[in-house]
Amino acid sequence: MTQPMLILILSLLLGVQPITTDLYLPALPSMTAAFAAPMSQAQLTLSALLLAFGTSQLVWGPLSDRFGRRPILLVGLSAYIVAAVVSAFAVSMEMLIVARAVQGAAMGASVMCARAIVRDLYTPEVGARMMSKGLSGLGVIACVSTPLGGLVADLLGWRFALMLLAVFGALTLVVVVRHFEETVRHPNEEALRPARLFSTWKHIVGHHTFWSFALLATSSYGGLFTYLAASSFVFIELHGLSRTLYGLSMFSMSLAYLFGTVFCRRMLIRYGVRRTVAIGAGFSLAGGTAFGLLALFGVHAVWATLLPIYLFMVGHGVHQPCGQSGTVGPFPRTAGAASAMGGFVMMVCAFAMGLWLGKNMDGTVDPLANGMWFWGVMTALVAWGLVARVVDEAGEVMTEQTGSAESPGSVGR
Numbered sequence: 001m002t003q004p005m006l007i008l009i010l011s012l013l014l015g016v017q018p019i020t021t022d023l024y025l026p027a028l029p030s031m032t033a034a035f036a037a038p039m040s041q042a043q044l045t046l047s048a049l050l051l052a053f054g055t056s057q058l059v060w061g062p063l064s065d066r067f068g069r070r071p072i073l074l075v076g077l078s079a080y081i082v083a084a085v086v087s088a089f090a091v092s093m094e095m096l097i098v099a100r101a102v103q104g105a106a107m108g109a110s111v112m113c114a115r116a117i118v119r120d121l122y123t124p125e126v127g128a129r130m131m132s133k134g135l136s137g138l139g140v141i142a143c144v145s146t147p148l149g150g151l152v153a154d155l156l157g158w159r160f161a162l163m164l165l166a167v168f169g170a171l172t173l174v175v176v177v178r179h180f181e182e183t184v185r186h187p188n189e190e191a192l193r194p195a196r197l198f199s200t201w202k203h204i205v206g207h208h209t210f211w212s213f214a215l216l217a218t219s220s221y222g223g224l225f226t227y228l229a230a231s232s233f234v235f236i237e238l239h240g241l242s243r244t245l246y247g248l249s250m251f252s253m254s255l256a257y258l259f260g261t262v263f264c265r266r267m268l269i270r271y272g273v274r275r276t277v278a279i280g281a282g283f284s285l286a287g288g289t290a291f292g293l294l295a296l297f298g299v300h301a302v303w304a305t306l307l308p309i310y311l312f313m314v315g316h317g318v319h320q321p322c323g324q325s326g327t328v329g330p331f332p333r334t335a336g337a338a339s340a341m342g343g344f345v346m347m348v349c350a351f352a353m354g355l356w357l358g359k360n361m362d363g364t365v366d367p368l369a370n371g372m373w374f375w376g377v378m379t380a381l382v383a384w385g386l387v388a389r390v391v392d393e394a395g396e397v398m399t400e401q402t403g404s405a406e407s408p409g410s411v412g413r
Contacts, residue, residue: 001179001180001181005179006117006121007130007133007134007137008137008175009117009175009176009179009180010114010117010118010130010131010133010134010137011134011136011137011138011140011141012137012141012171012172012175012176013073013110013111013113013114013117013134013172013176014110014111014114014134014135014137014138015137015138015140015141015142015168016080016107016110016111016168016169016172017053017107017110017111017138018138018141018142018145018254019141019142019145019165019168020049020103020104020107020165021046021049021050021228022142022145022146022149022228022250022254023145023146023148023149023161023164023165024045024149024158024161024162024165025146025149025228025231025232025246025250026146026149026150026153026154026161026232026236026243026244026246026247027149027150027153027157027158027161027162027243028042028045028046028232028233029232029233029236029237030153030157030158030243031045031093031096031158034158035092035093035096037093039233039358039361040358040359041093041097042093043229043354043355043357043358043361044097044354044358045093045096045097045100046100046228046229046354047229047350047351047354047355047358048097048098048100048101048104048351049100049101049103049104049107050104050225050347050350050351050354051101051104051347051348051350051351052101052102052103052104052105052108053104053105053107053108053111053343053347054108054343054344054345054346054347054348054350054351055105055108055344055347056104056105056106056107056108056109057108057111057112057339057340057341057343057344057347058340058341058344059340060072060076060108060109060112060113060336060340061112061116061336061337061338061339061340061341062191062192062197062200062336062337062340063191063192063336064109064112064113064116064184064336065116065184065187065188065191065333065334065335065336065337066187066188066189066191066192067187068182068183068184068187069113069116069117069120069180069182069183069184069336070176070180070181070182072109072113073109073110073113073176073180074173074176074177075109076106076107076108076109076110076113077106077109077110077169077172077173077176078106078173079102079105079106079109080103080106080107080110080165080169081166081169081170081173083099083100083102083103083106084103084162084163084165084166084169085163085166086099086102087099087100087103087162087165088159088160088162088163088165088166089159103165108340108343110172111343112336112339112340112343113336113339114134115131115324115325115327115328115335115339115342115343116328116335116336116338116339117183118130118131118134118325118328119325119328119329119331119332119335119338119339120183120184120185120335121183124325124326124328124329124330125268125273127325127328127329128264128268128273128321128322128325128326129265129268129269129321130325131320131321131324131325132261132262132264132265132268132321133261133265135261135317135320135321135324136258136261136262136265139254139255139257139258139261139317140258142250142254142257142258143251143254143255143258144251145250145254146246146247146250146251146254147244147247147248147250147251148164148247149161149164149243149247150242150243150244150245150246150247150248151243151244151247152164153243154242154243154244188333188334191334191336191337197337200334200337201337201341203331203334204331204334204337204338204341205341207330207331208386208390208393209326209329209330209390209394210327210330210331210338210341210342211386212326212382212386212387212389212390213322213323213324213325213326213327213329213342213387213390214323214327214341214342214345214346215345215382215386216277216319216322216323216326216379216382216383216386216387217319217320217323217324217327217342217346218323218345218346218349219319219375219378219379219382220284220315220316220319220320220323220375220379221316221320221346221349221350222349222350222353222371222374222375222378223284223288223312223316223371223372223375223376223379224312224313224316225350225353225354226353226357226368226371226372226375227253227309227312227368227372229353229354229357230357230361230367230368230371231246231249231250231305231368232246233361234305234365234368235249235302235305237363238300238363238364238365239302241302249302249306252306252310253306253309253310253313254313256309256310256311256313256314256317257313257314257316257317258317259314259317260280260283260313260314260315260316260317260318261317261318261320261321262317263314263317263318264276264280264317264318264321264322265321267279267318268322272391273322273326273387273391274387274388274391274392276318276322277318277319277322277383277387277388278383278384278388279318280314280315280317280318280319280322280383281315281319281379281380281382281383281384282315282380283311283312283314283315283318284311284312284315284316284319284375284376284379284380284383285315285376285377285379285380286308286311286376287308287309287310287311287312287313287314287315287372287376288308288312288372288373288374288375288376288377288379289373289376289377290307290308290311291304291305291308291309291312291368291369291372291373291376292369292370292372292373292376293373294308294369295365295366295369295370296369300364300365305365305368305369308372309372312372312376315379319379319383322387324339324342326387327339327341327342328342353371356371357371
């Protein structure tokens with residue numbers, strides 16, 4: 001695979017997640033009304049998807065270490081397409097929740113493999129830069145997802161918006177079939193043996209570097225998930241925006257994230273991981289705190305929501321490449337299992353946040369603002385504490401630059 005093709009494949013595999021969560025958000029109030037369902041049940045269409053997404057990775061990860069990334073991607077993407085079609089034709093909210101959960105489980109294969117592929121081909125420090133390129137592609141997909149979902153929901157209805165997910169899954173499957181080359185050169189034949197699997201999980205969860213970077217990615221994603229889960233109700237029902245305008249607001253948010261990924265790449269080259277993550281945490285803390293304080297003092301205008309989110313999303317664009325590549329960095333032979341565990345931690349946290357929002361959404365902006373404030377503080381604490389410490393203990397190994405090593409063939413194991 002050429003590097004441009006690899007970046008395209010990574011962008012599509014990682015982009016399955018934002019298009020699955022973002023594209024249907026403008027239609028979420030319509031779905032709720034169509035099935036006469038309570039808001040808490042509507043939230044489950046997102047929370048159940050993400051819980052299944054996180055849990056499934058614990059299965060996909062060891063399977064991909066044993067059999068390779070390609071067969072797991074083919075199975076996962078095929079199941080994703082089927083689940084997307086079923087969700088579009090759901091006849092009840094319960095059926096929609098189940099279909100979305102299956103879709104989330106299938107989605108786990110795509111995202112987990114993308115993170116593991118980066119570790120298959122690159123050393124951790126170069127992997128962070130490559131991950132930022134793939135996540136820039138994700139940012140482009142996220143930019144398009146919500147405006148497109150809002151437009152389709154306004155013109156054709158929410159079922160057509162969900163059907164677009166099947167189309168995206170099919171296109172991604174075609175690219176993988178035609179262009180993806182297996183990156184696991186020596187499959188781990190012992191990956192699925194119970195004793196070895198238990199030993200692998202024990203080694204991963206006992207590793208300080210894993211937890212530092214996994215918690216960084218989790219804290220930052222916790223803020224994003226809070227916004228995704230609550231923003232459609234805040235903007236459409238509280239502020240009275242149309243679905244199309246809401247989609248445009250999400251587009252602007254995705255642009256801020258995209259800027260963050262590019263900013264991350266430049267900062268990594270100049271300053272290394274430690275300082276890059278520390279600077280990103282400043283954006284996360286500033287955004288979350290500004291949102292919380294504005295809501296606390298009764299400033300509830302649209303701009304008072306968007307401007308803090310822009311700051312938070314710049315930080316998110318820094319923390320995801322560093323967090324996701326750092327999570328799998330110490331585990332070259334079990335990158336699939338490490339990627340899976342990191343994804344599981346992230347999605348369990350998101351599921352818990354979804355349950356909290358379902359119980360606390362009260363028709364005001366306060367639950368969203370307080371949730372973002374909380375995650376901004378948590379992200380800063382992890383970045384300035386745990387991540388800084390493990391990088392210092394490693395002697396700044398992760399900040400060493402490899403110059404021309406940004407091609408898969410030139411990076412050793």
